[in-house]
Amino acid sequence: MSDPVNFVANWLKTVFTNWGVSPTWTTIIISIIGVVVLAGVALVIDIFLVWVERKVVARFQDRLGPNRLGPFGLFQPIADVIKLLLKEDITPDKADKFLFNLAPVLALGMAIALWAVVPLAPTVIGSDLNVGVLYIVAIGSISTLGIIIAGWASNNKFALVGAFRMVAQMISYEIPMVISLLIPVILAGSMGINSIVKSQPVWYIVLAPVAALIFLISSQAELGRAPFDISEAESEIVAGFHIEYTGMKFGLFYAGELLHALTIGGFFSCFFLGGWRGWGAETYPILGIVYFFIKAFFMYWVIMWIKYTFPRIRIDQMLNLNWKFLTPLALAALIMTALLDKIFQNASSVVYIIVMLGGNLVLLYIAYLVTGIYARVERKKVASPEDNRVNFPIKSGANIVETQSSERVQA
Amino acid sequence: MQTDWLYIGIMLVVAPTFAILALIIPRILAPHKPSKLKSETYECGIQTVGDTWVQFKAQYYNFALIFLIFDVEIVFLFPWAIAYRQLPLFGVIEGILFILILVAGLIYAWKKGLLEWS
Numbered sequence A: 001m002s003d004p005v006n007f008v009a010n011w012l013k014t015v016f017t018n019w020g021v022s023p024t025w026t027t028i029i030i031s032i033i034g035v036v037v038l039a040g041v042a043l044v045i046d047i048f049l050v051w052v053e054r055k056v057v058a059r060f061q062d063r064l065g066p067n068r069l070g071p072f073g074l075f076q077p078i079a080d081v082i083k084l085l086l087k088e089d090i091t092p093d094k095a096d097k098f099l100f101n102l103a104p105v106l107a108l109g110m111a112i113a114l115w116a117v118v119p120l121a122p123t124v125i126g127s128d129l130n131v132g133v134l135y136i137v138a139i140g141s142i143s144t145l146g147i148i149i150a151g152w153a154s155n156n157k158f159a160l161v162g163a164f165r166m167v168a169q170m171i172s173y174e175i176p177m178v179i180s181l182l183i184p185v186i187l188a189g190s191m192g193i194n195s196i197v198k199s200q201p202v203w204y205i206v207l208a209p210v211a212a213l214i215f216l217i218s219s220q221a222e223l224g225r226a227p228f229d230i231s232e233a234e235s236e237i238v239a240g241f242h243i244e245y246t247g248m249k250f251g252l253f254y255a256g257e258l259l260h261a262l263t264i265g266g267f268f269s270c271f272f273l274g275g276w277r278g279w280g281a282e283t284y285p286i287l288g289i290v291y292f293f294i295k296a297f298f299m300y301w302v303i304m305w306i307k308y309t310f311p312r313i314r315i316d317q318m319l320n321l322n323w324k325f326l327t328p329l330a331l332a333a334l335i336m337t338a339l340l341d342k343i344f345q346n347a348s349s350v351v352y353i354i355v356m357l358g359g360n361l362v363l364l365y366i367a368y369l370v371t372g373i374y375a376r377v378e379r380k381k382v383a384s385p386e387d388n389r390v391n392f393p394i395k396s397g398a399n400i401v402e403t404q405s406s407e408r409v410q411a
Numbered sequence B: 001m002q003t004d005w006l007y008i009g010i011m012l013v014v015a016p017t018f019a020i021l022a023l024i025i026p027r028i029l030a031p032h033k034p035s036k037l038k039s040e041t042y043e044c045g046i047q048t049v050g051d052t053w054v055q056f057k058a059q060y061y062n063f064a065l066i067f068l069i070f071d072v073e074i075v076f077l078f079p080w081a082i083a084y085r086q087l088p089l090f091g092v093i094e095g096i097l098f099i100l101i102l103v104a105g106l107i108y109a110w111k112k113g114l115l116e117w118s
Helices: A004-019 A024-059 A076-086 A097-117 A134-153 A157-188 A192-199 A207-225 A247-272 A284-306 A317-344 A349-383 B003-029 B061-086 B089-111
Strands: none
Touching: A004 A024, A004 A284, A024 A076, A024 A097, A024 A157, A024 A247, A024 A284, A024 B003, A076 A247, A076 B003, A097 A247, A097 B003, A134 A157, A134 A192, A134 A207, A134 A284, A157 A192, A157 A247, A157 A349, A157 B061, A192 A247, A207 A247, A207 A284, A207 A317, A207 A349, A247 A284, A247 B003, A284 A317, A317 A349, A317 B061, A317 B089, B061 B089
16 A cells, blocks of 8 residues: 555556456556646646745735635635636737647646656656656646747737847756756766656765756746846736636646646756655655655745746846857756766765765866956946946946835736 | 666657646636626736737847857857867867857957947
């Protein structure tokens, strides 16, 4: 009874075999059941993520959040879903009808499809692909593609500008994200996510904190959440890509974003926090599921914390941060990890851990120093009168104008 | 192996189906009273001026070109990363040289001013 999922799967297999179903069809039918259950669970979690999101943002902003419907307002998301289902669905006349409807389907559908490779427990995994990392990158960017399609198909200038910004963001953050994923692949020697989790008696966040940091920042950008939410900047382009969407179509975008955020949290926990690893998870896989979701929700909370703490950054700041900071840092971390791991692979594990952690910390400190010098040079450039692009005289440092994101949380 | 991809294939069908279901249910439940005013483009309240699908200058097309180069080269790095455990130190240094060539390209683009937002 320690592994209920596989118990049920094996029981179903026996039942089908006794009915005389051929083994091929048994596999297909069990796969279909597994997919439907997994996608259903993901959707149910998704509905309650709306509650989690609203409750947590309320706490960040010193409010109470939904607390009327049911205990702790737990029925609020269900009411929201019913409301969204009953709303009239408006498609603008000028929009490209097919793409307009395809975009929300991609945004949510691909966020669900990502769960196919998430190892929930040592034995509970939809599909242990040997190219899992590439699958994540590919499918994750299709979800972002939904946003771009939405902006284009709406035939609305604000939406189009939002889509353009999203493209800029996507082409920038894909690079550091993939490079930072190379580091766990090097350390584990495999692209399969379950084998990456299995090879983490020491969590990779200890061995490669720089890669973890880069992955966190760049996946935040891929999600298009604040501080990288320039594609839906309310104060500039109304709502960006989803300005024309109403009712459940808007709801799909919203749900897709939340589920994608939790999925990113799950992947972060798989790559850097040891996924399902924990006390007794090998013998009792059901404990692994618990550990996995605790870690995933912790990372989801961190992502929300970042979202509601930082103001939105401009597009040029975003490109600078990516190409001039994250990409070189990721490449440096990759080189350093490859070299240190090869040289110290036969050392005792304590020495190995200290060397890897120390190398990463030194790298972070160097990056901090270099950015400081670079920022001082740039600030001087802006402050000196002949280089000054702005016509009126300004004091040094006074050119930083940032718009505070005051996002209205909708459901 | 085949079972793994079978699962992915089914997932890629079922996951969008769930989303499509969420689009079909409102068709049945929700009111549908379209009017000309309602289905106009919403920009700022007054009627929209001009076409949207015009030629639009993407200021970051340089970044897109650099992205293409990097993306392809990083895909080449994945086989190296997987074979890493079996590689001798020399093989690792070869991989690092490949990365350094990549870095040289990035520095060149930086010096040329391609990474400046204009």
